Amino acid sequence: MTTPPPYRIAIASGKGGTGKTFVAVHLAKMISTSASCTLVDLDVEEPNDSIFFPEMELESRLVYKxxxxxxxxxxxxxxxxxxxxxxxxxxxLGDSVIVFNELCHSCYACSELCPNDALPMKNQTLGTIGIAKSNQLTLVESRLKVGEEQAVPLIKKTHRNLQTEVNKTDYILYDSPPGTSCPVVAATKPADLVLLVTEPTSFGLNDLKLAVETLRKTQKPMAIIINRYGIGYEDVEQYCEIEKLPVIAKIPYSRKIAEAYALGHIVTESDPELLSQLKNVVDFIKLHRNENA
Amino acid sequence: MKIVFTSQGPDMDSQMDSRFGRAAYLVSFSSDDNTVVAISNSEVASEAHGAGSATSKKLFELKPDVLITGNGPGETASKVIKLMNIKTFANAHDMTLYEAYEAFKQGKLKELAL
Incomplete structure (x- = not known):
């Protein structure tokens, strides 16, 4: 019997600070109790998933463009x-040629077309990819070098590197960057399912709409997680109903959760309501996987 | 002396464009014979990135002694301007090119150290 390919879930948002990382690290922890799971931090400009796994030491190597x-x-x-x-x-410019590294997209056109091979391609450090393993959980962190402007090449390289390294894992979670621009499209590209984390505010709704429109263009199945649920704004739920987007979890607005999270703790054990909401998410993921197998 | 202005229009009566990379026009004025040459920079508007680089290529071709602009060029353009040894004066906001030229002659514009 051949092992099925890993099931890939991207956690994205639109608006920043809605709780992508919160959801990603908690899901990874929960899924890895019963299956092998790889959590890939693709928020390359500020990766912080590793904070929640202090016992896992990343082995990092340099990545080049x-x-x-x-x-x-x-x-x-x-x-x-x-x-x-x-x-x-x-x-x-006159009798010299200048290369602006930060504008270069590594397309090779100038280098390949040069009739005299006067523009050979050279390695330039883009960032690092770190990997740590502990029992059934693998943590991958993609970190962009400070000052490097383009996130997409590093995200693409991370995906490519993972093809060989985590083929045997049951689930891959991608913690995506915020927003709706190229890095998000690149991060969510291999995903079988995208979980959009939002919050019940007008800002949350506005950016959720943008994210939904973007991901519809890339034809990704989506499900919604409302974080900080209960602060009184119901338009997000109405929007999801109209757009037929399943709301699979409502994580309560709780000072206790925020305090523990701010200290870098995984909160589930101490919070039955959070635990039950996250179980809903895991159940949905499993169901979606079976339906699309 | 040849002076290039970042401009919203094609002549010396136009308003200064405070931007460098995304300036609507580069207007070149020669103080030796009072000639004016305007170059449209409109195609840069559709570029997401590299506006500073594209505009500085045009600046290079004009080969001026002095650049007068508003906000001052960004990092990419500054590299080119430095390489070309063009004296750059900024802070020429809210004035016509003529007014900016007068302000420059009277030493009222600030020279940028690139």
Whole structure:
């Protein structure tokens, strides 16, 4: 019998600070008690899942992107690179060619098209990928180098690296970056299911709508988790009903949960209501997996 | 002396554009013979990134001695401008190009150390 491929769940939001990481780390903890689970922190600009697993020590390695480097001796100043670069990252100014590393998208066009091989691609540090394992839980942290502007190349590399490393895991959870731009699209791309964490405020609703519109374009099945439930704004639920989006959990607004979480603690054991809401999420994930197997 | 202004319009009566990378026009004025040349920068509006880089390429081709702008160029453009040894004056907000030129002559604009 062959092992089924891992089931991939992305946790995303739209609005920042709704509780993506909160949901991701708690789900990972809960799922890994009965199945193997890999939690991948793709919020590469500020990864913090590892804070909740202090006993797991990440083994990190450097990840690179490829940037062209001008070779003055080989260059005939034909100007083709400058004309080719869609991102204005390679510019010929008089008798020199300048590469703006931060604008480069590593598309190789200038390097491949150069008739004199005067723009060979060179490695430039993009960030790190760290991995730690403990029993059934694997933690992967993708961390962008400070000052690096583009998150997408690192997110893509993390996905690619994981293809070989976590094939045997039952579940993969992607803790996505906030927002609805390219990094979110890249982070959620391999997901079989996207859980959108929102909060019952007008800001939460506004950004939830944006996230739903984005993910509909990429045709991802979605389910909604309302965090800080009970602060009185009901439009989020009405929106979900109209749009036929299943609300699979309502995590209560609780100072006790917030305090424990702020200290870097996993809260479930001490909070039966939270535990039951998270069980709803796990049940939904399992059901969705079986229905789509 | 050749001076380039970041401008909202194509002539010396136009208002200054305080932006560098996304300036609507680059207007080049030669104080030797009072000629004015305007270059439209409108295609940069559709670029998500690299506006500073694209505009500084145009600036390079104009080869001015002085750049007069509003907010001051960003990081990418600053590298190019530094390489070209163009003296850059900022803070020319809310004035026409002529007024900015007068302010420059009277030493009222601040030179940027790039």
């Amino acid at each position: 490829q940037i062209p480097e001008w070779n003055e001796e080989r260059c005939t100043l034909c100007g083709l690179c400058s004309k080719t670069c869609k991102f204005h990252a390679v510019m010929q």
